[in-house]
Amino acid sequence: MKILIVTDAWEPQVNGVVRTLKQTTAELKKMGHTVELLTPLEFKTIPCPTYPDIRLSILPGRKVNQRIRDFAPDAIHIATEGPLGMAARAYSLKHQLPYTTAYHSRFPEYVQLRFGIPLSVTYAWLRRFHNTAQAVMAPTQVVVKDLTERGIKNVVMWSRGVDLEVFKPGRRDKLHSRTPIFVYVGRVAVEKNVEAFxxxxxxxxxxxxxxGPAAAGLKSKFGEQKNIHWLGVLNQAELAEVYSSADVFVFPSKTDTFGLVLLEAMACGCPVAAYPVTGPIDVIGSDGPGALNENLHEACIAALRIDRNEVRRFAERYSWAAASRQFLSHLHPFTPTAQEELRLIEQGAIGE
Structure with a gap:
């Protein structure tokens, strides 16, 4: 099957959306599917207000239309609600092509934090964007429930995975500082609540x-006081070394829908400390590989007592292959041949 994935989130961004789409694309290709990504790298862009690392494509409609015609996909998946996503949606609606969308992050909450726009306004816009899709893929059952209650239709679950060969327990000497070592990994932005950590x-x-956009301000405020250390963006192999060297991975966000970094840390045997909110609750549950507490300090101290071997075993439940099969099952191909192929795959009548 020929699958087109349209995303406004792409390199040089380093975040869960980009990693998810890369891993999913790789897994789909292993299954024998042809996948193309339509990203901002093909367009003239401007920086997003308050977040210059995100590039917004300028008037992409004509080129998006041509790319869809040239590739002639069997199925279209719109991963984001930005300019490229809106252009692909408009083309699909005009030509009566079924498509799927995804909800990767709590966009209305982010917009409220950054611009003060009421949640009701942004959710109304999201309903308009997503309710014409055949399926809206969300990362956890809690998010599925939340979106459904907000009036978004056809919400289904598309979970996440972790590369267990890259993220695995290793040497614990990457970070040279006083122990115990507490680590945060992710975007340094207001919605990530890094200041609380x-x-x-x-x-x-x-x-x-x-x-991220909040890094300079936080460095100015905290600097090296209280034995705080700063590292920039790292590749996956370097991140695995950091997770292995840390005693606790601290996840202070209250707005993430999943948090891939949770799985990465746990795959390296590093226990998690977080608030009991969507994301950590869905991934970790009430006990096991992490400590969830409304008092983040208490969660951090409790996480120090968790067996790292148990943490790794928990992470082994997740795989990108399983998550990508779930993604595939939600697609709505619009060519008869692709529809029959997907039906047979779902029934187990043919291999992937």
């Missing part, structure tokens, strides 16, 4: 790995 009065030392 940095304000904690914890023993040992703290590390922040990543970059």
């Amino acid at each position: 940095l304000e904690l009065d914890l023993p040992g030392s703290k590390w922040v790995v990543g970059d």
Whole structure:
């Protein structure tokens, strides 16, 4: 099957959406499907207000239309609600082509934090965008329920995975600082609530790995005080070394829908400390590989007592192959041949 994935989130961004789409594309190709990604790299772009690392495509409609015609896909998946997503949606509606969409992050909550726009306004726009899709893929059952209650239709679950060969327990000497070592990995942005982590009065030392629009302000405020250390954006192999070296991975966000970094840390045997909110609750549950508590300090201390071997075994439940098969099952191909192929795959009558 020929699958077109349209996304406004792409390199040089380093985030869960980009990693998810890369891994899913790789798995789909292993299954024998032809996949093309339509990304901002093909267009003239401008920086997103308040978040310059995100590039917004300028008037992409004509080129998006041509790319769809040239590739002639069997199925279209629109991963984001940005300019490219809107252009692909408009083309699909005009030509009566079924398509699927995805909900990767709590966009209305982010917009409220950054611009003060009421949630009701943004959710109304999301209903308009997504309710013409044949399926809206969300990463957890909690998010599926939340979106459904907000009036978004046809919401289905598309889980996530982790590369267990890259992210695995290894040497614990990457980070040279006082122990115990507490680490945050991810975008350094207001919605990630990194400041809550940095304000904690914890023993040992703290590390922040990543970059983003809030980094400069937080570095200015905290600097090297309280034994805080900063690393920039790292590749996956380097991240695995960081997770292995840390005693606890701290996830202070209250707005993430999933949090791929949770799986990455756990795959390296690093226990998680987080708030009991959507994302950590769905991935970790009430016990096991992490400590969830409304008091993040208490969660961090409790996580120090968790068996790292148990944490790794928990992460082994997740695979990108399984997540990608789930993605495939939700597609709505619009060519008879592709529809029959997908039906046979779902029934197990042919291999993938």
